[in-house]
Amino acid sequence: MRCNPNHSDISRALLIGATAGLAASFVMNVFQDAVTHFGPDNDNDDAAAEPATEKAADDLASVLGTTLSDETRPAAGEAIHYLLGAVLGATYAMAAEYEPGVTKGAGAAFGVTTAAMLDDVAVPATGLSEAPWTFPASTHLYGLASHLVFGMTVDGVRRVLRRIR
Numbered sequence: 327m328r329c330n331p332n333h334s335d336i337s338r339a340l341l342i343g344a345t346a347g348l349a350a351s352f353v354m355n356v357f358q359d360a361v362t363h364f365g366p367d368n369d370n371d372d373a374a375a376e377p378a379t380e381k382a383a384d385d386l387a388s389v390l391g392t393t394l395s396d397e398t399r400p401a402a403g404e405a406i407h408y409l410l411g412a413v414l415g416a417t418y419a420m421a422a423e424y425e426p427g428v429t430k431g432a433g434a435a436f437g438v439t440t441a442a443m444l445d446d447v448a449v450p451a452t453g454l455s456e457a458p459w460t461f462p463a464s465t466h467l468y469g470l471a472s473h474l475v476f477g478m479t480v481d482g483v484r485r486v487l488r489r490i491r
Contacts, residue, residue, distance in 0.1 A: 339419040342487040347415020350479035357475045378454040379403035437477020445469040
């Protein structure tokens with residue numbers, strides 16, 4: 327069942343989706359911190375690698391003609407993480423307005439798609455990480471679980487906010 331939302335619906339969907347994406351980015355961080363600190367694989371070398379978001383922040387700073395200090399790099403990486411979360415959330419909410427079927431699975435399919443497109447395609451293609459086949463299965467499972475949490479949180483928050491008038 328396709329919808330044909332009007333301008334007001336589109337603006338509302340974008341705002342709701344961006345808000346849901348920000349909330350989901352926070353929940354994803356909490357999940358990752360819990361897994362990293364309490365999981366059995368907390369000595370993993372991948373955890374010590376510079377996050378792709380920090381590399382992206384470095385690249386953006388370079389394009390802007392500046393550099394990031396070691397002190398500001400983590401915060402800049404977090405800003406990239408939250409900005410991307412807001413954009414992805416807004417995109418999901420917009421898609422849900424036009425094609426409600428995308429919400430089947432309560433955001434799980436969105437999370438899996440996000441994991442595949444970001445971790446396995448976009449991030450390596452931009453040089454922010456090595457090729458996906460160079461990482462152990464545990465790294466892929468961690469990324470998949472993190473993005474499932476993200477996708478399902480986006481969907482849940484989006485649904486709650488849509489009910490609020």
